[in-house]
Amino acid sequence: MTLNVRAEILLKTLIERYIADGQPVGSRTLARQAGLELSSATVRNVMADLEEMGMVRAPHTSAGRVPTELGYRVFVDTLLKIKPLNTSEVQKLEHELLSNQDPQQLIENTSQLLSEICKLTGIVMAPRREEQLAFRHIDFVSLSDRRILVILVTQNGQVHNRILQAEREYSSSELTQAANYFNETYSGSSMTDVRRALLHEIQQDSEDMQRIMKLAVSMARAAIDPDDETKAKTDDLVVSGESNLIDIPELGDMRKLRKLFDAFTTKRDLLQLLDQSMRAGGVKIFIGSESGCEALADCSLVTAPYTVDGRIVGTLGVIGPTRMAYEQVISMVDITARLLSSALSAGNRLESSGR
Amino acid sequence: MTLNVRAEILLKTLIERYIADGQPVGSRTLARQAGLELSSATVRNVMADLEEMGMVRAPHTSAGRVPTELGYRVFVDTLLKIKPLNTSEVQKLEHELLSNQDPQQLIENTSQLLSEICKLTGIVMAPRREEQLAFRHIDFVSLSDRRILVILVTQNGQVHNRILQAEREYSSSELTQAANYFNETYSGSSMTDVRRALLHEIQQDSEDMQRIMKLAVSMARAAIDPDDETKAKTDDLVVSGESNLIDIPELGDMRKLRKLFDAFTTKRDLLQLLDQSMRAGGVKIFIGSESGCEALADCSLVTAPYTVDGRIVGTLGVIGPTRMAYEQVISMVDITARLLSSALSAGNRLESSGR
DNA sequence: CTTGGCACTCTATCTCAGAGAGTGCTAAAG
DNA sequence: CTTTAGCACTCTCTGAGATAGAGTGCCAAG
Numbered sequence: 001m002t003l004n005v006r007a008e009i010l011l012k013t014l015i016e017r018y019i020a021d022g023q024p025v026g027s028r029t030l031a032r033q034a035g036l037e038l039s040s041a042t043v044r045n046v047m048a049d050l051e052e053m054g055m056v057r058a059p060h061t062s063a064g065r066v067p068t069e070l071g072y073r074v075f076v077d078t079l080l081k082i083k084p085l086n087t088s089e090v091q092k093l094e095h096e097l098l099s100n101q102d103p104q105q106l107i108e109n110t111s112q113l114l115s116e117i118c119k120l121t122g123i124v125m126a127p128r129r130e131e132q133l134a135f136r137h138i139d140f141v142s143l144s145d146r147r148i149l150v151i152l153v154t155q156n157g158q159v160h161n162r163i164l165q166a167e168r169e170y171s172s173s174e175l176t177q178a179a180n181y182f183n184e185t186y187s188g189s190s191m192t193d194v195r196r197a198l199l200h201e202i203q204q205d206s207e208d209m210q211r212i213m214k215l216a217v218s219m220a221r222a223a224i225d226p227d228d229e230t231k232a233k234t235d236d237l238v239v240s241g242e243s244n245l246i247d248i249p250e251l252g253d254m255r256k257l258r259k260l261f262d263a264f265t266t267k268r269d270l271l272q273l274l275d276q277s278m279r280a281g282g283v284k285i286f287i288g289s290e291s292g293c294e295a296l297a298d299c300s301l302v303t304a305p306y307t308v309d310g311r312i313v314g315t316l317g318v319i320g321p322t323r324m325a326y327e328q329v330i331s332m333v334d335i336t337a338r339l340l341s342s343a344l345s346a347g348n349r350l351e352s353s354g355r
Numbered sequence: 356m357t358l359n360v361r362a363e364i365l366l367k368t369l370i371e372r373y374i375a376d377g378q379p380v381g382s383r384t385l386a387r388q389a390g391l392e393l394s395s396a397t398v399r400n401v402m403a404d405l406e407e408m409g410m411v412r413a414p415h416t417s418a419g420r421v422p423t424e425l426g427y428r429v430f431v432d433t434l435l436k437i438k439p440l441n442t443s444e445v446q447k448l449e450h451e452l453l454s455n456q457d458p459q460q461l462i463e464n465t466s467q468l469l470s471e472i473c474k475l476t477g478i479v480m481a482p483r484r485e486e487q488l489a490f491r492h493i494d495f496v497s498l499s500d501r502r503i504l505v506i507l508v509t510q511n512g513q514v515h516n517r518i519l520q521a522e523r524e525y526s527s528s529e530l531t532q533a534a535n536y537f538n539e540t541y542s543g544s545s546m547t548d549v550r551r552a553l554l555h556e557i558q559q560d561s562e563d564m565q566r567i568m569k570l571a572v573s574m575a576r577a578a579i580d581p582d583d584e585t586k587a588k589t590d591d592l593v594v595s596g597e598s599n600l601i602d603i604p605e606l607g608d609m610r611k612l613r614k615l616f617d618a619f620t621t622k623r624d625l626l627q628l629l630d631q632s633m634r635a636g637g638v639k640i641f642i643g644s645e646s647g648c649e650a651l652a653d654c655s656l657v658t659a660p661y662t663v664d665g666r667i668v669g670t671l672g673v674i675g676p677t678r679m680a681y682e683q684v685i686s687m688v689d690i691t692a693r694l695l696s697s698a699l700s701a702g703n704r705l706e707s708s709g710r
Numbered sequence: 711c712t713t714g715g716c717a718c719t720c721t722a723t724c725t726c727a728g729a730g731a732g733t734g735c736t737a738a739a740g
Numbered sequence: 741c742t743t744t745a746g747c748a749c750t751c752t753c754t755g756a757g758a759t760a761g762a763g764t765g766c767c768a769a770g
Contacts, residue, residue, distance in 0.1 A: 024763090026762070026763055026764085027763070027764080028762090028763080038712085038713095039712070039713050040713090040763090041712075041713055041714070041715090041766095042711085042712055042713070044763090044764065044765075044766095045711095045712085047764090048764095048765080058763090058764080060719085060720055060721070061718085061719045061720050061721095061763080061764065061765095062718090062720045062721070062761090062762055062763045062764060063720080063721080063762080063764090064762085101518065102516065102518045136496060137494070137496040137504075139492070139494050139506065141491060141492040141512075143491075143512045149457070149492075149508060149514070151494065151506055151508075151514060153496050153504060153506075157496075157498045157504055157518065159504070159506060159514070159516045161457065161514045163456065163457045163512065172538070172542070176535060176538065180531060183527070183531065187527070241620075242616065243613055243616035243617050243619075243620060246609055246613045246616060247609060247613060252609070254601055254602060254607070257601055258598055258601045258602060261598035261601060262598055264598075265596075265598060379732090381732050381733085382732070382733080383731090383732075393744095394743070394744050394745080395732090395744095396734095396743075396744055396745070396746095397742085397743055397744070399732085399733065399734075400734095400743085402733090403734080413732090413733080415750085415751055415752070416732080416733065416734095416749085416750045416751050416752095417730090417731060417732045417733060417750055417751045417752070418731080418732070418733090418752080419731085419732070419733095
């Protein structure tokens, strides 16, 4: 299944042409376009070979050829040359992402920028593995009755809040005192350490304090543990620019479109995919059924992990039709992941890393 | 333009039939369906009258009649009898909405429930006019450099947070001290009072404190003033179940669908509409072009304001095709608004109010 | 191995005719 | 004056050819 040079050039030309205008490409067009001095008949012979190898197929006898998933695969793996992004767009990106903003806002902006520039759907998975993130600040606010609002801030400035039902009412001074104690004692420690220390303290402290400790522990778990709360699960993924997919002719089928949008709402499958692509460093591409997700049948997903202080903490990417402009999208995703990494890391230094 | 009883019955029957199956209704069908002992010829005469009055129209010469916007208007204003909701659905609603949750979460759940039960798109505008809401708690957390995270909790438990750039670095004890002072002094006062008091204090306090005060003031404005921040504007509206609109045949046109989804993303027009319907108490219905919003051309919007402790603070509603099951949707929106009101009000008592 | 030529296939589009649905009008009946 | 039956008319929808166009596969010659 190795291709000779000519077949490669023709496949590449065919895919580029098909990506550009969405029409099956005939031998005549291809012969002219490819820049090789070949007749259409010769091209037809090559196409027959490519078809046998499963790289292209003909929608019907008298149509031209379109790439198959395998064809795209070969294209992105070996034929495609990354197109550097338009400089002004890079600058826009830098400007938008490297300005001061809180992490949640930053994640949302990133997703939106991805979608706007690619004219597709952008997705960003919020940082995971915050277990290892340091605790910075906690606060308890008494609401009505026994409801206590717990606000927890992690090292990167992300704010989590949740309401807990207490067993008795607490005065605000009690709560303030507890919060101050926490902040003085544990600020800067890692979440896991805080949790461990709390569990230890519970066993020897006064009864009143115990209760608050317990609250804090359960709060810490709720805010941090991704498996503990559905809220955390779905809030972890930001999807933007869904409507960009409506125009796309391949998805013109309402059923497909519906499935896709439902997947955006559910988020479960997407999160799983992104989680999966988090392990591999660098840009990763799922073409059509490769994603294993039915809703993404005619779509491709281009992802890249991003880091905080060198450690991979999340993934971002772009979803579009299988027939998408991979060259631009890949570099877009790549650069965005890097910019987001430096925006999230202390000091805003731009990291360099291979794709 | 007054209708006699027979015309009313026929119009009502026609619209109900059309809502049910989306096909133009012919005189034969209508004569049988209406329960009046009339021939199709008589019905045809009435239809000609209704057409002249602009209540119905025929897509073409030999099709039946479909309602016009005016027809729908008359229908919802005078002909429709509200259908009480399925009891089990009401219970589900009550159960979901009256359980303890923080306001933001509650708003999102409400929107989702609206969309799920109506199988349309649910929208909820987050509480406005929080100027009048009492201040409950503030907190300052120092992030890197001079960035200070300000967390502000309003009386209803809503958490706002924002990052501010300070002129110098503050130690955490300074910040804690400032926060404690704030919370002790102002907790329970109205936002406007807090702001006023702060402005006053600034003029006599020490210089260090001044700076923090200023921060707090600007924070308070940023978190509260709806015109001050774009974030506040767009975060104010929660839209759910957009994908329910994909299946709807009237919106099968990709252009229309695209416009609609873009409107959901932009939110501006929707917010304006909801704001407008906030003034009128009770359920309000915008049919087709009545909304004045191009994207909603073939849609209707059913809204109802909700209250906190008796004061109207926001609006919620449902967006669907003009041909929607108004009876169910109206009562759904009505009951949801009431349930949300009591869920947001202290003590969770169910209020009664006319529609 | 490449190329020109040719028969063949499949789609897309147009037209045409017939069936079906529903109307408007008229004239007669209540 | 209202209602009804009857009838001609209009419009859409569907399926059947017919035709043009695009592109292929294969063969035989270069």
